[in-house]
Amino acid sequence: xxxxxxxxxxxxxxxxxxxxxxxxxxxxxxxxxxxxxxxxxxxxxxxxxxxxxxxxxxxxxxxxxxxxxxxxxxxxxxxxxxxxxxxxxxxxxxxxxxxxxxxxxxxxxxxxxxxxxxxxxxxxxxxxxxxxxxxxxxxxxxxxxxxxxxxxxxxxxxxxxxxxxxxxxxxxxxxxxxxxxxxxxxxxxxxxxxxxxxxxxxxxxxxxxxxxxxxxxxxxxxxxxxxxxxxxxxxxxxxxxxxxxxxxxxxxxxxxxxxxxxxxxxxxxxxxxxxxxxxxxxxxxxxxxxxxxxxxxxxxxxxxxxxxxxxxxxxxxxxxxxxxxxxxxxxxxxxxxxxxxxxxxx
Amino acid sequence: xxxxxxxxxxxxxxxxxxxxxxxxxxxxxxxxxxxxxxxxxxxxxxxxxxxxxxxxxxxxxxxxxxxxxxxxxxxxxxxxxxxxxxxxxxxxxxxxxxxxxxxxxxxxxxxxxxxxxxxxxxxxxxxxxxxxxxxxxxxxxxxxxxxxxxxxxxxxxxxxxxxxxxxxxxxxxxxxxxxxxxxxxxxxxxxxxxxxxxxxxxxxxxxxxxxxxxxxxxxxxxxxxxxxxxxxxxxxxxxxxxxxxxxxxxxxxxxxxxxxxxxxxxxxxxxxxxxxxxxxxxxxxxxxxxxxxxxxxxxxxxxxxxxxxxxxxxxxxxxxxxxxxxxxxxxx
Numbered sequence: 001x002x003x004x005x006x007x008x009x010x011x012x013x014x015x016x017x018x019x020x021x022x023x024x025x026x027x028x029x030x031x032x033x034x035x036x037x038x039x040x041x042x043x044x045x046x047x048x049x050x051x052x053x054x055x056x057x058x059x060x061x062x063x064x065x066x067x068x069x070x071x072x073x074x075x076x077x078x079x080x081x082x083x084x085x086x087x088x089x090x091x092x093x094x095x096x097x098x099x100x101x102x103x104x105x106x107x108x109x110x111x112x113x114x115x116x117x118x119x120x121x122x123x124x125x126x127x128x129x130x131x132x133x134x135x136x137x138x139x140x141x142x143x144x145x146x147x148x149x150x151x152x153x154x155x156x157x158x159x160x161x162x163x164x165x166x167x168x169x170x171x172x173x174x175x176x177x178x179x180x181x182x183x184x185x186x187x188x189x190x191x192x193x194x195x196x197x198x199x200x201x202x203x204x205x206x207x208x209x210x211x212x213x214x215x216x217x218x219x220x221x222x223x224x225x226x227x228x229x230x231x232x233x234x235x236x237x238x239x240x241x242x243x244x245x246x247x248x249x250x251x252x253x254x255x256x257x258x259x260x261x262x263x264x265x266x267x268x269x270x271x272x273x274x275x276x277x278x279x280x281x282x283x284x285x286x287x288x289x290x291x292x293x294x295x296x297x298x299x300x301x302x303x304x305x306x307x308x309x310x311x312x313x314x315x316x317x318x319x320x321x322x323x324x325x326x327x328x329x330x331x332x333x334x335x336x337x338x339x340x341x342x343x344x345x346x
Numbered sequence: 347x348x349x350x351x352x353x354x355x356x357x358x359x360x361x362x363x364x365x366x367x368x369x370x371x372x373x374x375x376x377x378x379x380x381x382x383x384x385x386x387x388x389x390x391x392x393x394x395x396x397x398x399x400x401x402x403x404x405x406x407x408x409x410x411x412x413x414x415x416x417x418x419x420x421x422x423x424x425x426x427x428x429x430x431x432x433x434x435x436x437x438x439x440x441x442x443x444x445x446x447x448x449x450x451x452x453x454x455x456x457x458x459x460x461x462x463x464x465x466x467x468x469x470x471x472x473x474x475x476x477x478x479x480x481x482x483x484x485x486x487x488x489x490x491x492x493x494x495x496x497x498x499x500x501x502x503x504x505x506x507x508x509x510x511x512x513x514x515x516x517x518x519x520x521x522x523x524x525x526x527x528x529x530x531x532x533x534x535x536x537x538x539x540x541x542x543x544x545x546x547x548x549x550x551x552x553x554x555x556x557x558x559x560x561x562x563x564x565x566x567x568x569x570x571x572x573x574x575x576x577x578x579x580x581x582x583x584x585x586x587x588x589x590x591x592x593x594x595x596x597x598x599x600x601x602x603x604x605x606x607x608x609x610x611x612x613x614x615x616x617x618x619x620x621x622x623x624x625x626x627x628x629x630x631x632x633x634x635x636x637x638x639x640x641x642x643x644x645x646x647x648x649x650x651x652x653x654x655x656x657x658x659x660x661x662x663x664x665x666x667x668x669x670x671x672x673x674x675x676x677x678x
Contacts, residue, residue, distance in 0.1 A: 031454055079437055133627075138634035142384075142437065143580055146573050147627035154624070277445055284438055317456040317563075319449040326446025330424075333439055337432025 008339075016335040020327040027323060033316050041313055042321070046306035054192040058263065059301040061193075062087070062255035064200040066279030067293045068207040069251030074288045075211055076244035077224030082130045082145020083252050084276035085152035086123040090253025092156060093122025094260045095175065095267040098182055099164065108181040115182075116257040123253020124246045126152065131245035135238045141245075157269055164267065174268035184262040193262040200258075201294075203251055208290040220244060252276065278304075281329050287336075300325055355601060357483050362557050363597035364494035365390070365549040369575035370582060370589045371501045372545030376422065378505060378584055379538035380518040380670045381429060384440025385421050386546055387572025388447025393417045393550025394568055395455035398561040401551075402463050411490070411551045418547015419540045421447060426539040430532055433674050444572065452563055459563045466490060466556040490552050497545065501586035514538060518668030521675040531675050549575075577626050581633055583665025592629075599625065636664035 028035040046056050066083060073080035080086075097115035104111070126148065133144040159175075166176045184193045211217040222230040223240045231237045259271055282300055286292035307321035369386055376383045383389075393414035401410030421443055429436040466488045474485040484495070505511040513534065516524035521531045553568055554561055578596060582589025635641055641660070645653050 027450070027454070031456070081441070133631065136638060136640065137631045138636075138638040139627075139630050140580075140634075143577055143630055144627065147577060147624075147630060150570065150573075151624050151627065280441065281445065284442070315456075317453045319452040322445065322449030323453050326442055326449060329442045330439065330446060333434045333442065334428050334432055337428060337434040341432060 012335050012339045013332065016331040017328065019331040019335070020324065023327050023331075024320075024324045028320075031316065033314060038310065038314060038316060038320065041310055042303060042306035044306075045309045046302035051190065052305065054187070054190045056298070056302045056305045057197060058191050059304050060298050061196045061200040061258055061262075062273075062275045063278055063282065063297045063301055064294060065203050065251050065255040065258070066275050067282045067297050068200075068203040068290070069248035070279050070283045071207050071211060071288060071290050071293065072220070072244045072247040072251075074283055075217070075220045075224050076241050077227065078134075078241060078244060079142050080127070080130070080145060080245065080248050081142050081280065082127065082148050083248065083279060084272045084274070085145070085149040086126045086249040086252035087256040087259070087272040087276050088149075088152040088156055089126035090119035090123035090256030091260045091267060091271040092152075092159065092256075093253065094119035094257040095159075095164070098178055098260070102178060102182055112182060112184060112261055116254065116261060119253045119257025119260070120250040121253065123251070123256060124249040127245040127249020127252070128242065131242045135242065153269070156267065156271065160267060160269060172269055174264065174266045177266045182261070183265050184258075186262065191263070193258075196258045196262045199254060203254070204290065204294055207247075207251075211290055278325070281325055285329050285332055353479065353482050355605065356598075357486065359594065359597045359601045360483065361487050361491045362601070363593045364491045365552040365557060366571070366575055366578065366593040366597065367494040367498060367590055368552060369546045369549040369572065370578050370593050371497050371586050372418070372542035372547075372549075373575060373579040374542075374582060374584055374586050374589050375501060375505075375514075375545070376539045376542030377579065377671055378514050378518045378668055379535045379542075380521065380668060380673065380675070381426060381535055381539045382436045382440060382672055383422055383425055383539065383542060383546065384437055384576070385425060385443035385447060385572075386575055387570065388444040388451070389418050389421050389543070389546050390550045390553070390572045390575075391451040391566075391568055392421070392447040393547045394554040394566065395451040395458065395550070395561050397551025398463055398554035399455065399458045401555060402458060402461055405464075407464055407466055407555055410555055411548060414547045414549075414551035415544040416547065418550070419544040422539045422543020422546070423536075425543075426536045429674065430535055430539075436672050448569065455561050455563060458561050460560070463560055464555070465559040488556055490548070490556055493548075494552075498586050498590040505586065515668075517675075518670055521670050521673075525675075535675075546575075574626065577630060580665070580667075581626070581629050583633065584668060585665075588665075596626070632660075632663045633665050636660035 025035045028038055045052065047053055066087065069086075070080060070083060094115045097118040098111065101111045101114065130141055130145045130148055133139040134141045137144075160172075164175045184195055186193050211220070219230070219235050220240055220243075222233070222235060223237050227237060230240075255275060256271060259273070260267060264271070278300060279297075282293060282297050286296050303321035303324060307318040310316040310318050310320055369390060373383055373386060396417045397410040397414040400413040401407050404410075424443060425436060425439055428434045428439040468487065469489050469492070470487075471485040471492075475481045477485065503511075505514060513524060513527075513529050516527070517529060517531050517534050525531050549571075550568075553571075554566075558567065560566075574596065575593075578592040579589055581592040645656060645660075648656070
């Protein structure tokens with residue numbers, strides 16, 4: 001029985017994947033593009049060489065960190081759409097520490113460590129603000145979070161064009177790059193940092209055990225499933241929600257810190273690069289289960305990197321990856337709804 | 347800046363807010379029926395691109411707007427089908443569509459980037475446009491701006507002054523009671539979600555064929571507007587007139603930012619453009635804080651005159667969402 005159910009589930013997931021591929025192919029045909037050629041470019045652009053695969057991992061790091069954090073808020077029944085802003089504030093806090101301590105006599109590794117720590121704190125505080133707005137102000141976390149996303153973007157742009165502007169005049173290319181001694185160590189010849197990779201893997205493993213194997217995780221899920229029942233059982237509900245926000249914000253802040261110290265080496269206007277929203281998609285696609293987060297995030301990262309060469313090779317917009325990802329999540333949700341409906345009928 | 351320039355500026359605020367008005371009115375109708383259309387940010391971009399592309403290909407502005415309304419209705423139909431029939435989370439489906447439609451608009455809109463396109467002609471109303479002050483302010487616009495004025499009034503009258511409107515309030519507040527009174531809750535929810543989606547779909551072409559004519563991809567400056575419209579809907583307390591007030595206030599603040607720009611050389615222009623967002627959060631806070639439990643307790647501890655004043659202020663600002671917003675309905 002359970003075995004057949006497992007196979008039907010896999011069948012429905014495959015159906016969703018086929019539907020997504022089918023409609024994306026139709027979109028490609030409508031755009032006058034050769035579909036097979038486009039898919040081949042997505043594959044070679046991400047997995048075509050060892051160097052390209054390491055670029056996929058560079059993109060996997062922030063996505064996995066953010067997804068890990070979002071699993072905590074989703075477990076508590078929260079839609080933390082403000083995660084984009086939490087990445088940004090992490091990046092801002094990291095940049096701030098690097099600017100303040102970069103010239104000091106402290107050893108550079110210590111400065112980098114402190115700046116990454118500051119990133120986690122910055123993201124956590126920004127998330128706590130969304131949580132406080134929800135708990136004490138009655139502002140739904142979706143709307144509070146969205147508003148704070150805009151505020152964080154405004155803050156970034158203000159800093160880049162105002163107090164932190166480049167010598168001379170500020171520009172959209174960001175702040176002055178940091179001294180090379182303040183960059184996180186990268187594998188020679190690559191853009192990938194072993195420390196960033198380690199951090200991301202550690203984060204998802206920790207979140208997995210936190211949610212699956214601890215009393216805390218169980219209570220958090222109780223809050224998410226049935227808020228009132230959890231409250232009556234004596235779980236301090238609003239404290240748990242705040243904790244979920246803080247955990248997610250800290251991990252998102254770490255993602256921002258990685259973007260500054262290991263990827264861009266400066267603060268740029270679009271520092272969050274949409275990883276927050278992509279993380280929400282990954283979390284939805286894995287049905288909020290931590291086990292699948294790593295491979296699915298890797299798949300999303302591969303699509304993102306693979307699409308970079310599309311404008312040059314095929315004169316197509318690189319948002320093709322987003323189109324495919326969007327249809328995939330949409331059909332997984334709809335097919336799941338259809339499956340439940342059929343199950344109810346029979 | 348003399349008074350006639352200010353008047354023209356204010357008239358441009360009213361015209362510039364037209365797309366926001368469509369979006370906010372459409373969202374209000376949809377949410378009144380109990381369905382959140384979270385896809386707005388993507389829908390506006392996709393309909394802006396779609397409306398522009400259709401107009402460039404066919405040469406007909408009317409078809410462009412029609413395409414926008416149809417695309418908006420179709421996206422809303424996906425949300426209605428997924429949430430009402432398939433019982434999936436409205437927020438999840440809406441959010442995915444917000445991202446998907448945005449990426450689709452950039453992907454499919456690539457060949458139309460920067461193409462010259464037509465612009466909706468101005469349509470000053472004869473005689474009325476010569477009235478002092480309101481002639482310039484209200485009667486010297488294009489057709490879609492007049493439609494935006496009309497849509498607010500019609501939506502308000504429909505919701506609060508008609509029997510079907512009463513039923514609409516019912517299916518959003520207490521669907522079970524409306525069902526007992528003979529309303530087909532599911533069908534009505536489908537209807538209002540799709541109708542609201544069509545209105546939201548008018549917002550896109552109103553940008554790309556009038557307010558910000560053309561399609562320029564990611565630099566069109568339209569990304570984010572749908573999220574603002576969502577916030578304004580809440581600020582509007584699900585009342586079309588109050589929501590319209592929010593939209594005009596937002597457009598006014600953005601205009602003010604542009605006007606003040608030359609006088610504040612120390613502040614980068616990008617910051618002034620986003621200045622309304624923190625204000626938006628503050629207003630959301632004021633709208634919602636009256637619902638928080640601790641506020642009631644704190645107020646009760648204050649001396650009577652202060653309490654009465656604060657209570658009145660909070661009650662005037664306060665708005666509660668339709669009780670069944672986002673809650674699926676089962677007739678069994």
